[in-house]
Amino acid sequence: MLNGKHAIVTGGGTGIGLAIARALADQGAQVTITGRRLSKLQEAAGPNIHPLEMDVQSEASVVDGIAQAVEARGPIQICVPNAGIAEGRAILKTDLDFWRDMMATNVDGAFLTIRESLKSMTTTEWGRVIAVSSIAGIKGLKGAPTYTASKHALLGLIRALSADYAKKPYTFNALCPAYVDTAIVSSNVDSIMARTGMSADEARELMVGVNPHGRLITPEEVADAALFLCGPNSGSMNGQAIQIAGGEI
Template identity: 40%
Template sequence: MADTQTMPVALVTGAGRGIGRSVASRLSAAGYRVALTARSVEDLAGTAAECPGETLVLPGDITDPAFVDQLYADIEAAWGAVSVLVANAGAGVSASVVRTTDEEWQRMLDLNLTAPFRCLRRALPAMVERRHGRVVVIASVAAKIGEPYISAYTASKHGVLGLVRSAAAEVATKGVTVNAVCPGYVDTPMTDATVRGIVEKTGRSEQEARSALASKQPIGRLITRDEVADAVLLCVTNGAITGQGINVDGGAVPS
């Protein structure tokens, strides 16, 4: 029987569904105690049920700085310091630049850039002290290219990749790695919402909209959430990979 006192601790944000659920399940199967956070208690319960190991369900708003501090305090009180942070929580918005409101712009920055920054800032001191830690941010191929109608989302993802690269350079000699995984269009609820938006704005059928997104990947299909989780686990297990934005996009964007 495993000694729970020596089992490493992972935190997955946006763990209620999609990529976050797959990553949490994989980390749990790999022997981590996994703290799960998202807004929905029901979604988190579903993720916890898929994890073979011990989980800690901590619902809340990751964009609230007070919640981030409390989240880490609760994990540390229960299990000790976080060894692996997977900053997965995120969202998108579609609008032309001139139709993007201040509220939409700020929401993208708050969730996709500032929340990972706060989680990273809180996680690093203990990782550096222990001379071991892994941070993986789920970014997007939008961190590397620009496409029309997603300026706020793209700006936030470009920003978070810059954060990853700078943080990785700071801690490279201290046993801590910081990476981003940059998926294309993944078969998740977030993409389902994108499909609905295309249908509403263009009048295309749902199948036409989904096919249009699938065709953006040269492999001709959506990426699976398990394929993204594979890349996350590579970053967790390989200490020589750091400061990278690893594309999981079917060959759509040159690295």
């Protein structure tokens, strides 16, 4: 389905990003995966999946990295800004460094990735931007005001771009999963245990319980939603926040 297409997935070495990269590669796309740890990206590399060290918090790194990817594999036609920080902290315990670090990755990083990708995408006749937001982009996530604000901002960016390019052959959508079975959940278990004194099982169940269907979402479920947005009948899906949340509304 995607033969001849070049995709870029930030944070593509693990979790949701890697699942999306593999799904796109399986459909024939050449996929550039980026992240700050080259060794992790190299472990994830495979047929049609190409590692590129890039820090989305750095404008110079994003500009140079995406230019290298375009030179190597042609215009980017599928842009997946996935790199993100997910951590809860009460607002009275939130300092400005914590706030800025999360915004620099979750908002600035997505903005830079999309901006630089569009430079080549808009020279083609087809393109997809698929941002990985969160259920926290739609509702307030208790105990995580900074994270919630960052994911709301990302959704606003996507909706504005969908309006800007509504009559062009490019779509802009956001995936909004609830708790997904990734390493981020494991790190959040440790964080919840430290803050509340819960056991590991109790902390994990707290997150599983947010998903109405009573289980963690798999990265592949999120990847399949991304794949649909690249499909032949996806052109009228634009400016949407697609919930992959087990029925949460």
